Amino acid sequence: MKQTITIVGLGFGDETSLNIGTWNLLQNAPVIWLRTVKHPVVDWMKNQGASFHSFDEVYEKHHQFEEVYEEIASQLIGLAKEHRQVVYAVPGHPMVAERTVQILLQEQTEAEIDVEIMGGGSFLDAAFARLQIDPIEGFQMVDGNDVKAHQLNPRMHILVGQVYDRFIASDVKLSLMEVYPADHNVIIGTALGIPSLEKVVEVPLYELDHADLFTDLSTVYVPPVRQESSLYRQFDYLVEVIETLRSPDGCPWDRKQTHESLRPYLIEEAYEAIEAIHNGDEDSLADELGDVLLQVLLHAQIGRDEGTFDIRDVIENLTEKMIRRHPHVFGETEVTDSDQVISNWQEIKKQERGEYGQEDESILSGIPKEYPTLLKSFEMQKKAAKIGFDWDSVEGVLLKVREELAEVVQAENQAEREEELGDLLFALGSLARWLQVDPELALIRANQKFLYRFSYLEEKANELGQSIQEISMEQLDAWWNEAKNV
Structure with missing residues (x-):
């Protein structure tokens, strides 16, 4: 006869x-083994002459609930092997928010025991009735000890179970406030469906943990949001907005766009995000990254x-791709530093190209044609350097820069000047690589610096009531030096 653990639910109330x-x-x-005696029906069972033991003492031995549940499951398996038949009673329904039951179901095969489940009234029954929730409208249930903001759908009815105290309520509040407005009303329901114990209190979300309203029978109900503006932080809502813009009744400009027509905007928005980074403007960066995301979503909607x-x-x-290219995080590959991460990344990319029949014809292949010329030069030299085609030291690069500069000075006609200046810029790209400086970003910063200082000259001229063309070069030079120190 195989050992059996029969799990029964004590219902949601008395x-x-x-x-x-x-x-x-x-x-x-x-x-009977009870997970806990902290349940409204237990005193009645005792008066009826029922004999039982509980696992309440296990809670005192551990700091983490998972450790408690694992020990209870382990003890139950041991009891089943000793007595063959064990009855285990849990609050509510065994298949609703009962971690010990899930552990037993996972381990029954290896432990060579049978786990039988008998029903019991779930607290969900009482919650749906008392809070007037129709789950067909969309319903989520989450554990108050492990609420993740990204899992929450604010368009649904949400019940947060096992909110035993203010500490858990505080963590729940912080997670909910990543999704909901701070003044979104929530309901704390305690002992729902038990007339002698039931309490229902409605509070704004930001006050969820302000009062000591919680017991072992407390649940937090979060109603769906009703204002569309409360969905503005949701990615799926943004996707719907873009879909609407591209719909037959949407925006004429958005409807006529193609992958090709949007190309310049993607580049433009990326550069504006880079500019915000250089300016150290966090608010502007959040806005500009949104514009970059808009381009991604428009291309995705066109594809759809x-x-x-x-x-x-x-x-x-x-x-x-992220999981595949980070085997040191998601696999068993070991790395010692970031250089090894980059090396592994490049090797994985090479393997990917081979798997998809995209083996490059040249070491220098794979650089986007849309790259700015200076950045393209920089990337070509990086690729060449990886196979050893490079200077021995930065001194050699500096010597090459001086050589190219001299040839620019010595050029005798326009064609030679153009050629030699190109060689000089190419050599400067190599110098940037040796100095570990992105030349495109460096040039963006230089442009911003020039724009600021020249604008300073224009402001100083305006203060005198003159145009900048009327100011002497000596004065402009003096103001330029002032601008360096402003």
């Missing part, structure tokens, strides 16, 4: 919520309209 089948089983069981790909393909491809 003896009136205990079904007859469960009570008959409990009456005939030689001994054409039946080629959509935003989920974009996300799936990126997720798969």
Whole structure:
């Protein structure tokens, strides 16, 4: 005879919520093991002469709930092997928010035991009735000990279970406030469906943990948001906005765009984000990154309209790539520094090209044609350097820069000047690589510096009521030096 653990639910409340089948089983069981005696029906069971033990003392031994649940499951398996038949009773329904049950179900095969589940009224029954929730409208249930903001859908009814105290409520509040407005009203429901114990309190979210309203029977109900503006932080809502813009009743400009027509905007928005980074303007950066994301979403919606790909393909491809190219994080590869990470990354990219039949014809292949010329030069030299085609030291690069500068000075006609100046810029790109400076970013910063200082000259001229053309070069030079120190 195989060892068996029979798990029964004690229902959500007092003896009136205990079904007859469960009570008959409990009456005939030689001994009952309760996960906890902290349940409204337990005192009644005791008065009816039921014999039971509980695992409450296990809670005192551990600091983490997971450790508690693992020990309870382990003890139950041991009891089953010793007594063959064990009855284990849990609050509510065994398959609703019962971690010990899930552990037993996962381990039953290896432990060579059978786990049988008998029902019981779940607290969800009482919650749906007392809070007037119809779950068909969309419903989520989450554990108060492990609420993740990215899992929450603010368009659904959400019940946060196992909010036992203010400490858990505080963590729940912080997670919810990443998704909901701070003044979004929530309901703290305690002992729902038990007339003698039930309490229902409505508070704004920011006050969720202000009062000591929590017990072992407390649940937090978060109603769906009703204002569309409350969905503005949700990625799926943004996708819907872009879909609307591209719809037949949407925006004429957005509807006529193609991958090709949007190309310059993608480059432009990327550079504006880079400028915000250089300016150290965090508010502007958040705005500019949104504009970059807009371009991604527009291209994804165009792909969906054409039946080629959509935003989920974009996300799936990126997720798969990030996991594949970080085996030191998601696999068993070991690295010692960031240089080894980059080396592994490049090797994985090379393998990918081979797998997809995209083996490059040249070491220098794979540089986007749309790159600015200076950046393209920089990337070509980086690729060449990886196979050893490089200077021995930065001194050799500096010597080459001086040589090219001299040739620019010595050029005798326009064609020679153009050629020699190109060689000088190419050599400066090599110098940037040796100095570990991105030449494109360095030039952007230089442009910004020039723009600021020249604007300073214009302001000083305006203060005198003159145009900048009327100011002497000596005065302009003096103001320029002033601008350096402003």
